[in-house]
Amino acid sequence: NAGVTQTPKFQVLKTGQSMTLQCAQDMNHEYMSWYRQDPGMGLRLIHYSVGAGITDQGEVPNGYNVSRSTTEDFPLRLLSAAPSQTSVYFCASSYPSDPGDPNTGELFFGEGSRLTVL
């Protein structure tokens, strides 16, 4: 199983450029999310989705857009990159181990995408 696949693994952008970080999972998970990881800040939730066609904002959504047209894919778009968006980005997917409780089950993470904005 591929699990959660993120592309690209590394990217360098200039300020103002746009790009999309791709995330795909082959586990038929309903829940998907994007985090960014910064030194001293831990992992912070950017956006998340509880199913195809449904997305919502996390802790740090500004500067990022997402869409969820299929169960498998959850791309993260940077419309106009800024140096403050230099970070490592992680996509995650999950399913509830208890079908009646959405808060159960583990998150499966991709290997991360390291983005540098100059």
Next chain:
Amino acid sequence: SQELEQSPQSLIVQEGKNLTINCTSSKTLYGLYWYKQKYGEGLIFLMMLQKGGEEKSHEKITAKLDEKKQQSSLHITASQPSHAGIYLCGAVRGTSGSRLTFGEGTQLTVNP
């Protein structure tokens, strides 16, 4: 401020020593996750605790959630260099299992 506080921030131990990492919340935790991350890699799920007083073990790693469900500890027995990495605790927020709040992580180094 972080909703989850991890301590210590970093830890250096000699191979074979035991160690404990703590994760404290100001709010009652619905669920508490422990993950391990190696540099440049994704996060590997270790354990999830939900019930007050719950304790789970996997190989030489044991995690506990206190009765009040506000503090969790991760204990490694007889540490090995393979245990080195960043340990993160995460807590469930909201009504979706996708929404985890994470602590800042504990950097563990195990010297042979």
